[in-house]
Amino acid sequence: MTDPKTLDVIAPNFKKRMSGVTSTVYRLVPLQARDIAIAACGPAVPEGVPQIPTSALPGLSKRRRVWHARRNNEMLAGIALKRLLGKDLKLVFTSAAQRDHKGFTKWMIRQMDAVVATSARSASFLEVPSRVIHHGIDADLFRPAEDKAPLRAELNLPQDKILVGCFGRIRPQKGNDLFTEAMLRLMPTRPDVVAVMMGGVTEAHKAYHEGLKSTVEKAGLSDRFLFLPEDPHWDISxxxxxxxxxxAPQRWEGFGLTPMEAMACAVPVVATRAGAFEDFIPDGKAGHIVDIEDLDALTEATADLLDNPEKRASFAMAARAHVEAHCRIEQEAAALVALYRDLLAAP
Incomplete structure (x- = not known):
């Protein structure tokens, strides 16, 4: 545990389950801690991430700190610490949403001292000034495989097939049904293709998940369409x-890191226009972008890369190069640390 007295920045993460936001916090904080005194705070912070217990929050000394929230409940906690307990906090909120906010959320956002948008599109839905800081990823952790065969053996995946993945929470907004239908159209005539869907399933979406598995079973492709649980170690690299x-067949997404993570591993992508995908996927060079819910286009774009190994290899190289140049988490961390320092020095 970090000594709360030494902290300049607190990054709360009040969600126990893995999510894109959770992943972002736990990858950023150790990196930012090299340049500024920062710690995460929440119910299930992994070892190796600088952290303080939530029980330490009421007893924080009243010197200036930054509170960087990414969810509504974290914004509310920061406001309460500042207004009710008199803590000298500068409040920051990162908004990835690409929709109009509800009234109470708008009120909380107005209480922030600074607002970060993860994309220009997200910024357009805000009614307060914001600065755009794109997400980045750890390009050392997410890196190309030197040899895929032993890695696949370790993960109990087919070693001699073309593996097509779709990772993340399994729910309608993520478009898992679109991925399933596209693969069921493509796989019968491509016996060397295996689909891999991996992610957590909440209680509310268990029926949806079971429906996907039933569809695959009825198509007689259960041996080549793998449904896997999320990685228990929170390392999907x-x-x-x-x-x-x-x-990435999403119908809706806040930002959406998984295509970027794939690209960093030299894996080309097919993605919809959801989230910030258009901001960081070079269309026609490292992947294909298609309209949301356009199943025919999604299927055709996937077929193009399945049937053209030379193009797939070229896209793979371009994907890795693009991430290294433009999408590194170090760039995101540096921009946020600069913001923190401005707030700490403000009147």
Whole structure:
């Protein structure tokens, strides 16, 4: 545990389950801690991430600190610490949403001292000034595989097939049904293709998940369409490295890191226009972008890369190069630390 007295920045993460936001916090904080006194705070912070217990929050000394929230409940906690307990906090909120906020959320956002948008599109939905800081990823952790065969053997994946992945929470907004239908259209005539869907399933979406598995079973493709649980170690990088192609069929997304993570592992992508995908996927060079819910286009774009190994290899190289140049988490961390320092020095 970090000594709360030494902290300049607190990054709360009040969600126990893995999510894109959770992943972002736990990858950023150790990196930012090299340059500024920062710690995460929440119910399930992994070892190795600088952290303080939530029980330490009421007893924080009243010297200036930054509170960086990414969810509504974290914004509310920061406001309460500042207004009710008199803590000298500068409040920051990162908004990834690409929709109009509800009234109470708008009120909380107005209480912030600074607002960060993860994309220009997210910024357009805000009614307060913001600065755009794109997410980045750890390009050392998410890196190409030196040899996919032993990695696949370690992960109990087929070693001699073309693996097409779709990772993340399994729910309608993520478009898992679109991925399933596209693969069921493509796989019968491509016996060397295996689909891999991996992610957590909440109680509310168990029926949806079971419906997907039933559809695959009825198509007689259960042996080549793998449904896997989320990685228990919260390290999905190995699974990306094992892939040949990644599909992001989202109907809605806040930002969406998984295509970027795939690209960092030299895996080309097919993605919809959801989230910030258009901001960081070079269309026609490292992947294909298709319209949301356009199943025919999604299927055709996937077929193009499945049937053209030379193009797939070229896209893979371009994907890795693009991430290294433009999408590194170090760039995101540096921009946020600069913001923190401005707030700490403000009147």
């Amino acid at each position: 190995r699974w990306f490295r094992a892939l040949d192609l990644y599909i």
